[in-house]
Amino acid sequence: MDAFFAAAEQASKPSLRGKPVIVGGLGPRGVVSTASYEARRFGVRSAMPMAQARRLCPNAAYLVPRFQLYRTVSEQVMELLGRLSPLVEPLSLDEAFVDLEAGGVAFGSAAAREAGERLRRDIRAVTGLSGSVGLAGSKMLAKIASEQAKPDGLVLIEPGTERGLLAPMPVRTLPGVGPATGEHLRRAGMTTVADLAEAGEDELVRLLGKSHGASLYRMAAGHDDRPVVAERDTKSVSVEDTFDVDLHDRVRIMTEVGRLADRCVQRLRASGHSGRTIVLKVRRYDFSTLTRSETLRGPTDDPGVVREAAGRLLDSVDTTGGVRLLGVGVSGLADYTQEDLFAQAAEELAAEERAGEGRAEEQPEGEETPTAAAQAEPVEDPAQRRWLAGHDVTHAEYGPGWVQGSGVGRVTVRFETPTSLVPGRVRTFRVDDPGLAPSEPLPLVEKLATAAEGEAPVGQESPLARRPKSRSEGGGPGSGAAMSRP
DNA sequence: TCTGGGGTCCTTAACCAA
C-alpha cells in the first residue's frame, strides 16, 4: 500500500486530501511512521525524528497512528490476496508476498499482469486506497519491482532480464543491506550490485560472514529461491516505552519495569503463548542499549513470575545518568493455553494491578516529574481524557468528526466523515465538554453490496472457478508479488 | 529539539556434557 498510514488518514479525513500528512509519535521523542507523498516533497521520511519533520514541513497535519483503522483495512486487503492464492505471506499490515503459481492464477507475464491490475482495482474499490504491485519470479525481485511501482503502479520483471536490471543498482537495494553493511561494502569499494557479483562469493563471505555473505552473493546474482511461507510462528513478544524525559529515580524505574512486565504478559497470553526466557532492555541517556536475560526452568505466563525476573535483571543494570527507554520481552515461546492457568493468572494480574496502583500513588515524585510515554489508554474521567490528534469523536449536537488538536483545556474538532464531499467545519470545545465522546473509526468506503456479501468485488471473476495447472512451468513472473510499504 | 515500537535472524563467547 502506498504511504499506508497517511493515505488511510487522508481517506478518512477529506480536508487532508492533497495536503501533507505526517503520522507518528507526537511526543518530544517521536519519530515519523509514515509521511504522505505531499509531505515527502519537503524531505520528510519514515523514521525521521518528528522535530526534524516539523522544521521541514511545519504546515503538515500531524497525527497519531490509529492501528485499529489500519488493521481493518489490512484485513480487507489480505482477504483480496487470499482470493489469488492460498500462499500469502504478510510482511506487515500493508505488505505481503503472494505465490501466484500456487494459486493457479497466472503463469505467463500477460496473465500475471492482468491479475495484478485486477488486484489493484479491487483494492481501490474495497478500501478506497491505492496499492502498488511488483511481479517477478522471486521474492527479492518482486519486492524491488513493487518499490519501483509505487506510488499507484505495477512493475513486472521479465524472466531473463534480472541480472542486467540489478547490475547498476546500489547495494542498498538488496534486502538485508542496511546502513552498516552498505558502509562496510563501500569501504571495500563496492557500491553497485554488479560490484558484488564481480567480487565473488568468497570475498563477500570473508567480508560479511558465512551466512550473510553467501546469501548476498546469491541475491546479487539474481538468485533467490526463498519460498512464500503462509504462516510463521511467533518467536517472541515484547513491549517497550521511551519516556518523554529520562528516568533517574530507581524506584520509579522499577515501577515502570513492573508495568511493562504486566503489559508484556497480557500480550503474551492474548497470543496464546507462554515463554521461558525473560528479557529486560534498557536504553540509557546516551542512547547506548543493553539487554539482560534470564531463562527459567519452564515456560510461564504468570505476571508475577515475569515481573520478578525482570526485577532481578534490573538489579544487575547500572542506571546512573538516566534511562530513556525500558522494555520487557519474553522469548522461547511455547503454546500454552490451559484454561485454569488462564483464569488463575488473570486473577493474579488484576490483584497485582491493584497493588501496583497503590504503590505508584505512595511514591514520592521523581525530580523531573516525567510524563510517561503516551499510553493511549482511554481514561474514563472526562477531566483527564486525552484527545489524541486524528482520533474520531462524536458530538451530541454536531455529529461525527475528528480531533484536530488539543491543549490548554481545549480541544478542536473538525466535523467531517470519510464520505463528506467538502471539508468539514471546525469547532473548539472544552476538553471536558459533556457532549463530546471518543468513537470508532468509520469505514473509508461505503460498503458495496457485492463485497458485503463476501462475493467477488466489482469486475472480478471468482478465482475458485479456475483449476490450478501443472507446476512444471517453474518460476516465471507471477510466482511472487509484493505490495508496497508505506 | 535527534534518534519509536515490534519483530526477525545472525554472530560470538562462555559453559557444560559426551
Next chain:
DNA sequence: TCTGTTGGTTAAGGACCC
C-alpha cells in the same frame, strides 16, 4: 586420567525490516 573435539544451550549484542 588427561586432552581435544563437538554440539547444545544460554547470554549479549548488532543489523535489519516495516
